[in-house]
Amino acid sequence: LFAQASVAKAVFGAQQPLVFLGLALVITLSVGEFDLSFAGIFGFAATVVPAMVLLHGWPVVAAVAAAFLGALVLGLINAVLGVVVGINSVIVTLGVTSVATGSAYFLSDSTAVSGLDPALSQIALGQFLGLPYLFWYGLALVLVAAYVMSFTPLGRAMVFVGSNREVARLAGIDVQLFSFLAYLVSALLCALAGTLVAFALGGFDP
Secondary structure, eight states, rough: TTHHHHHHHHHHHHSHHHHHHHHHHHHHHHTTOOOOOOHHHHHHHHHHHHHHIIIIIIHHHHHHHHHHHHHHHHHHHHHHIIIIIIOHHHHHHHHHHHHHHHHHHTTTTTEEEEOGGGGHHHHHHHHTTTTEEEHHHHHHHHHHHHHHHHHHHHHHHHHHHHHHHHHHHHOOOOOHHHHHHHHHHHHHHHHHHHHHHHHHHHHOOO
């Protein structure tokens, strides 16, 4: 029964948020940083969209922009404290997780928020070749990430930084800049995942 096409489609379609979060984690790990706030930022973004639309009357576009901007600020806190100030990344990102989770509860009044326009779900759940768009978004991101990491100077420099930061620095690579940007890209990927999940579910429970 498991080998049936319908089961495979259900599995591939249901796991896509994990692909986005996995990529967010890989970006920071590739430069030797540890970002434990990825799940918190994901939940923050997924909560902001329905909370701002349904509880505060914002337009959908403005709510999505707020989710991405908020995630970017959280990523910036990670980058500044972890890379510039030099605080241990595990401590920093765990703290940011608490901030992200607390902010989500505050904006949603500590309740599950649902009732987004069902038409928005088509952005995530509309189908192509029998699989939801979420699957194809995830596949496209994986292919882009694989290409960048394997076949471009940028990706190879990231791997070089993660392998040996001191040697990379001596080779002329701006290690601090790569680490800083990795946190920001990770946060944006989490925001993208959160937004798509909120659309798919019509809301979110912080």
